[in-house]
Amino acid sequence: MIDWTMISSVGTAFGAVVTSIGVVFGAWQIMLGKKQSQAEFEDSLDQQYRVLSMALPVDVLIGKEIQKEQRLEVRELIYNYFDLSNEQSFYRAKGRITEHTWNSWCIGIRDHYKRPAFKEVYNEIIESSSFTYLKKLVDSDFKSDPNTWY
Numbered sequence: 001m002i003d004w005t006m007i008s009s010v011g012t013a014f015g016a017v018v019t020s021i022g023v024v025f026g027a028w029q030i031m032l033g034k035k036q037s038q039a040e041f042e043d044s045l046d047q048q049y050r051v052l053s054m055a056l057p058v059d060v061l062i063g064k065e066i067q068k069e070q071r072l073e074v075r076e077l078i079y080n081y082f083d084l085s086n087e088q089s090f091y092r093a094k095g096r097i098t099e100h101t102w103n104s105w106c107i108g109i110r111d112h113y114k115r116p117a118f119k120e121v122y123n124e125i126i127e128s129s130s131f132t133y134l135k136k137l138v139d140s141d142f143k144s145d146p147n148t149w150y
Helices: 004-055 068-093 099-113 116-128 132-139
Strands: none
Touching (some): 004 068, 068 099, 099 116, 116 132
């Protein structure tokens, strides 16, 4: 005679194992999706930076003086760069940017800030702008991680 309770117990145990595997697989898929989404988000900010940096004259990027005829255009591009840098700092503070990406960006922001044209525009705009995250980063001499601010 067949013991249906034993077969039912084995079937229940098998079902529980299969369900557990499905839950683990589902969690893994969610984690991968989140990482992919974060990478795409960070890449979109990188793309914004590339567009801005390609529009800037090379002389400005290597620390030389701005030509008079380029002054207004360069000033606007640098302002937009600082706006992007403030946004990046904000997203890092909110945990939307990975530590690895932030460390790379922070070095870039610091290096640009040290260039004469960037420093000149920063000094001109910082008190009248809402770049609070960027200001806090500069005030910390680029040593404070926005992710620890709140």
